[in-house]
Amino acid sequence: MMGYYMDLALRSLRHNKVLTALMVLAIAVGIGASMTTLTVMHLLSGNPLPGKSDSIFYAQIDANPPLSPSHHNEPPDMLDYQSAVDLWSAHKADRQTLVVESPVKIAAQDVQQPPSMGMLLSPTADFFTMFNVPFQYGGPWSADDDTHRSRVAVISADLNDKLYGGANSVGRVLRLHDADVRIVGVLKPWRPTPQFYYVVGGRFSHGQTADYYAKPQDVFTPFFTSLQINDGNFEQFNCWEAPKVAGHLVGAGCVWIGLWVELGSAAKVASYRNFLADYAAQQKAAGRIGYADNTRLRNLMDWLAFNQVVPSDVRLQTWLALSFLLICLCNTVGLLLVKFLRRGGEIGIRRALGASRKQIFMQCLFEAGAIGVLGGTCGWLLTLLGLQWVRAQPVAYADLAHMDLVMFGSTFLLAVLVSLLAGTLPALHASRIAPALQLKTL
Amino acid sequence: MDIRPILSTLRRHKFTACLLIAEIALTCAIVCNAVFLIGQRLERMDMTTGIAEHELVYVHMAYIGMPSDGMARSAADVAALRQITGVKSVTMMNQIPFGDSSSNMGLRIDQTQQKDTINSAQYFGENMVQTYGLQVVAGRDFQPEEYQDLDKVFAGLRKGDLNALPKSALVTQAVANRLWPGQSPLGKQVYVGQGIPLTVVGVLKQLARPNQFEKGAQYSVINPIRIAMSQGAIYVLRCAPQDRDQVLKEALAKLKALDPNRIVLNKGTEDQLRHNYFRNDRAMAGILLGVCIALLVVTALGIVGLASFWVAQRNRSIGVRRALGATRRNILSYFQTENFLLTTIGIALGMVLAYGINLFLIMHYELPRLPAIYFPIGAVTLWAIGQAAVLGPALRAAAVPPVVATRSV
Numbered sequence: 090m091m092g093y094y095m096d097l098a099l100r101s102l103r104h105n106k107v108l109t110a111l112m113v114l115a116i117a118v119g120i121g122a123s124m125t126t127l128t129v130m131h132l133l134s135g136n137p138l139p140g141k142s143d144s145i146f147y148a149q150i151d152a153n154p155p156l157s158p159s160h161h162n163e164p165p166d167m168l169d170y171q172s173a174v175d176l177w178s179a180h181k182a183d184r185q186t187l188v189v190e191s192p193v194k195i196a197a198q199d200v201q202q203p204p205s206m207g208m209l210l211s212p213t214a215d216f217f218t219m220f221n222v223p224f225q226y227g228g229p230w231s232a233d234d235d236t237h238r239s240r241v242a243v244i245s246a247d248l249n250d251k252l253y254g255g256a257n258s259v260g261r262v263l264r265l266h267d268a269d270v271r272i273v274g275v276l277k278p279w280r281p282t283p284q285f286y287y288v289v290g291g292r293f294s295h296g297q298t299a300d301y302y303a304k305p306q307d308v309f310t311p312f313f314t315s316l317q318i319n320d321g322n323f324e325q326f327n328c329w330e331a332p333k334v335a336g337h338l339v340g341a342g343c344v345w346i347g348l349w350v351e352l353g354s355a356a357k358v359a360s361y362r363n364f365l366a367d368y369a370a371q372q373k374a375a376g377r378i379g380y381a382d383n384t385r386l387r388n389l390m391d392w393l394a395f396n397q398v399v400p401s402d403v404r405l406q407t408w409l410a411l412s413f414l415l416i417c418l419c420n421t422v423g424l425l426l427v428k429f430l431r432r433g434g435e436i437g438i439r440r441a442l443g444a445s446r447k448q449i450f451m452q453c454l455f456e457a458g459a460i461g462v463l464g465g466t467c468g469w470l471l472t473l474l475g476l477q478w479v480r481a482q483p484v485a486y487a488d489l490a491h492m493d494l495v496m497f498g499s500t501f502l503l504a505v506l507v508s509l510l511a512g513t514l515p516a517l518h519a520s521r522i523a524p525a526l527q528l529k530t531l
Numbered sequence: 532m533d534i535r536p537i538l539s540t541l542r543r544h545k546f547t548a549c550l551l552i553a554e555i556a557l558t559c560a561i562v563c564n565a566v567f568l569i570g571q572r573l574e575r576m577d578m579t580t581g582i583a584e585h586e587l588v589y590v591h592m593a594y595i596g597m598p599s600d601g602m603a604r605s606a607a608d609v610a611a612l613r614q615i616t617g618v619k620s621v622t623m624m625n626q627i628p629f630g631d632s633s634s635n636m637g638l639r640i641d642q643t644q645q646k647d648t649i650n651s652a653q654y655f656g657e658n659m660v661q662t663y664g665l666q667v668v669a670g671r672d673f674q675p676e677e678y679q680d681l682d683k684v685f686a687g688l689r690k691g692d693l694n695a696l697p698k699s700a701l702v703t704q705a706v707a708n709r710l711w712p713g714q715s716p717l718g719k720q721v722y723v724g725q726g727i728p729l730t731v732v733g734v735l736k737q738l739a740r741p742n743q744f745e746k747g748a749q750y751s752v753i754n755p756i757r758i759a760m761s762q763g764a765i766y767v768l769r770c771a772p773q774d775r776d777q778v779l780k781e782a783l784a785k786l787k788a789l790d791p792n793r794i795v796l797n798k799g800t801e802d803q804l805r806h807n808y809f810r811n812d813r814a815m816a817g818i819l820l821g822v823c824i825a826l827l828v829v830t831a832l833g834i835v836g837l838a839s840f841w842v843a844q845r846n847r848s849i850g851v852r853r854a855l856g857a858t859r860r861n862i863l864s865y866f867q868t869e870n871f872l873l874t875t876i877g878i879a880l881g882m883v884l885a886y887g888i889n890l891f892l893i894m895h896y897e898l899p900r901l902p903a904i905y906f907p908i909g910a911v912t913l914w915a916i917g918q919a920a921v922l923g924p925a926l927r928a929a930a931v932p933p934v935v936a937t938r939s940v
Contacts, residue, residue, distance in 0.1 A: 206794060413822060427547075483810050
């Protein structure tokens with residue numbers, strides 16, 4: 090029976106090639122556009138630390154002094170030096186790391202390559218374990234290296250490829266700004282999406298958040314070491330008082346450091362919240378900060394949501410593509426209806442010869458399904474083309490645009506769903522055709 | 532034309548008619564908003580900077596080590612760059628419109644204010660007015676003796692010594708109108724942060740900030756401060772548009788020869804900066820345009836499909852009407868009117884939907900309200916497309932001979 094229905098469907102599709110092509114094209118374009126944007130959405134809104142994101146928190150207090158003009162209802166996105174170091178060195182969480190990013194000049198003395206500019210991330214030792222950072226060679230530095238301001242560094246796979254051709258470079262010496270550091274670890278290719286540990290200022294970015302998807306920094310050195318070797322190159326997130334020396338922010342009236350903590354249980358989260366509140370209250374009593382009850386402890390996904398990491402252009406494109414699919418769907422329903430009703434005579438004969446309503450319905454649905462499969466296949470090809478186009482765009486997330494298994498499956502699911510949705514109503518109409526009336530007009 | 536027979540026919544094709552109306556309504560709503568979004572992007576890309584955009588090239592460099600005599604070396608660099616044939620003017624600036632860095636400051640008109648009145652871009656560098664091609668509409672440009680070195684300014688800030696700080700400023704008309712509406716800004720005092728006073732000596736017609744245009748695209752102030760390359764300055768050279776490539780090449784060679792111990796971070800023309808700055812907007816406008824065209828084509832094809840079906844289905848009744856005396860013109864206008872009616876209902880629903888989508892966009896994307904002019908334009912466009920799409924099938928209907936009526940009845 091199935092084979093017969095399929096045969097009927099293909100015959101009918103071949104009968105009016107232009108109409109068939111039109112319907113397949115409409116579904117294909119609608120699906121291609123929707124799946125391209127949904128794939129990008131899926132990539133950009135995923136969880137960068139699956140399984141662990143619930144225990145990772147971003148700690149904030151409002152470091153503004155009393156009556157500061159930059160005080161708002163929300164605390165600043167980052168901390169000043171004093172608060173950051175106080176909170177970090179209290180070691181009240183399971184793990185904790187400070188983060189600050191700065192541009193740095195990188196030179197490798199034993200390689201014949203001109204010096205270049207790169208980005209330096211200055212975390213503390215826990216960063217690598219907290220965020221499951223994968224190592225190719227060597228490993229992270231120790232907590233002692235943090236406190237002793239050791240001149241050590243971890244470098245990215247990209248930088249290792251560029252400077253040392255991908256060889257094991259542990260133990261070699263890199264020149265950062267004016268200081269020599271010893272490489273202790275080389276990362277495996279690592280592309281957290283987004284670069285979650287340094288997402289700040291989303292609410293001021295007016296939806297232009299594509300840069301949150303940039304590649305990780307080239308070099309990582311211990312926080313306190315970085316303050317020495319790259320002094321003068323740090324950038325403030327915000328200041329209530331101009332720094333006395335540009336780029337030197339220790340002790341300045343500026344917020345510029347992020348603090349991440351790992352808290353393994355709800356009880357620990359609650360006690361860390363109290364710790365933050367107590368610290369803020371104590372600092373307010375000391376007169377250093379002006380707003381004690383303005384602390385936050387958001388978990389990773391909440392922090393990303395708060396910063397609206399998915400660029401507004403991407404969200405807009407997704408809405409656009411989905412409404413485009415809806416219009417294509419309307420169009421296909423209309424055309425299928427035309428097609429089935431036009432064959433009223435043929436359907437009437439089949440009914441007169443004994444086909445049941447259900448059989449007619451199934452036959453029509455098969456035809457709609459065939460269009461869906463064809464449209465889905467073309468739509469999948471168009472999605473691949475669309476992703477290729479996204480990769481050619483000048484955005485930080487361009488290199489991420491690939492189709493994974495989930496999206497591959499959803500494309501076909503969507504195609505069949507769309508065509509069945511498009512086919513049901515016209516098939517229902519067709520199966521209700523009264524045979525006598527149709528036969529009379531033949 | 533009597534529309535009653537059309538309505539009674541449509542009543543027998545409720546489902547198909549509703550589908551067509553829904554499709555037209557959705558298309559109308561989305562196209563109106565998409566065209567509006569395109570307009571917004573184009574408007575953004577069209578912004579004026581007030582500088583001689585086609586005549587500027589820039590080089591941004593960094594030292595590998597830190598030189599001790601930064602200011603003297605920079606002066607030597609500028610002198611050498613001036614020697615290049617075709618160069619009209621050279622300066623060292625802290626920032627450039629559409630560049631990636633931005634230096635801003637909060638301005639107040641009263642020292643006792645708690646919050647800044649505006650946030651403005653802070654430009655500094657010698658000779659900026661001449662090199663950037665700015666237009667001073669009131670007051671004067673800085674005198675040579677007004678300039679201070681940036682390192683001395685920083686030292687003054689550290690010590691709290693106001694004498695080491697610059698005392699004058701050039702402001703744009705936009706800043707002047709915001710701070711002192713209706714008054715002459717010349718000689719007025721403006722305060723940076725909590726208390727550094729600046730006296731306005733001149734007003735610029737226009738000068739855009741480097742980026743962050745949402746804070747006020749034309750809120751810019753120039754201070755008479757000299758900045759050295761070692762402090763992050765950018766070399767900006769002005770020359771005739773056709774000389775730009777040559778000048779850039781020679782400038783790079785010259786800078787390399789003067790001191791090989793530095794890296795070029797960035798270089799190019801101001802036109803390239805603008806091009807790169809707006810590339811996302813351009814891509815998005817392109818996508819929106821593509822979607823609009825695709826939607827209109829899909830909708831037109833849908834109309835053609837349905838109209839063809841109706842014509843074929845009513846073949847015999849057309850024949851009967853023709854036999855009873857209806858002219859070809861009557862038949863043609865019957866289908867045209869039918870399409871006009873459906874399109875009109877679709878457009879009416881579409882307008883409501885367009886307004887709804889616009890409200891959604893206002894809430895989520897900080898967009899302005901859809902101007903009323905989009906509604907009549909959208910309506911006329913869809914009417915035109917509907918009529919064009921139905922013309923083929925309607926002509927086919929008009930060509931049905933009356934003799935069809937006599938067949939197989």
